[in-house]
Amino acid sequence: MGKQTGIIKFTGKLGPLIGYYSGGEYLVRSVPERVRQSPSTRLAAQHFGKASALACTMRTALRPLLHIPPDNNIVNALNKKMHTILRADDLHRHKRFIPRHFQQLRGFTFTPRGSLMRSLPCDPVVSRHFDGSIHVHIPAMKAPGSHPSGTHVLVQAIALWTNGTSSSAASSEPMLLEASQPSEAFTLKIEAGGEGVCCVILEAIACQTFNGKPLLMRHQRHIACEVIAVLPPQRTRETFTAVYPEGDEALRKVGIVEYIPPKRE
Structure with a gap:
């Protein structure tokens, strides 16, 4: 292993050499003459x-x-x-x-330095309806979390379907919340899309108004994107049995075929 000291540095294979970037430095090593692999490896x-x-x-x-x-x-x-x-x-x-x-x-985050609970201090509820649409209910909040200089929080729900070989995704209409004002309960709806396992992702990003238009802030601690629910492949209406939490009459309405309660610590 050696360091690349030239003006032009490279990564990847170049003739008998392999260049790579590690620890803030460009390094180089030779290509092995022979690679031995067992059936298990x-x-x-x-x-x-x-x-x-x-x-x-x-x-x-x-x-x-x-x-x-x-x-x-x-x-x-x-x-x-x-x-x-x-x-x-x-x-x-x-x-x-x-x-x-x-x-x-479930719980996988695309923003390791940002927390969804910090950006959106609530417990979202996910449900799936007979038509395949997915609803993410956001309960009322005293005030969404935001950057000290942020004025709004952009909230969006995304459904990611995968069948083991391919993937597709669809999103809800984004909702813009005022950071300093209480927020009423609302629901983000994602239309039916792909097939297979469905990962429901919730995104919350701090915004700042400029000339009357909200601009996304790039502060890593105030950008949150996390998988909040994983729904199994949807079965047909004839064979599916609805599942509801006991005693929660408010959710016993026609159309909901699947319900995931909020994640509580």
Whole structure:
């Protein structure tokens, strides 16, 4: 391993050399003459490649809908999480994505330095209706959390569907809340979209008005984006049994086929 000292530095393979960036420095090493792999290491590499490929489709589907800045650390974190979900399959030698294991994605954050509870101090409630639409109910709040100089908070819900090989996503209409005023309860609706497991993501970003228009602030502590619920593939209306919390008559209304209570610490 050596350091790159030239004016032009590179990453990746270049002839017999491999350049890479680590610890704030550009380093270089030689390409190994021979790589020995056992059947088990070869299979493990295939599993990681399969998990990374699905994570890539998920990021690609989300990219045009998210307002958060790109972060390379999230790429690695999502790849690792999907690899863990794939390895949870203990029935097949060639691992498969099992829908129930996607529950491990609940609580996954795309903004490690920002907290959803800080930006949106409430317990969202997620429900899915017979038509496939997803509703995220945001209860009333005294005041949304925001940056000290922020005037508003942008709130948006996103549904990410994945069937183990491909992914698609759709978002609700964004809601702009005044940071210094109490907020009434409201619901974000996402129209029915793809098929497969559905990850419901809630995004809350501090904004500042400029010439009467809200501009997104890039302060990392006040940008939050987190998976708040994971819904299994939707079954047909004839075979689905509605599930409701006991005693909660307010949610026993026609149309709701699935209910996820708010996450309480």
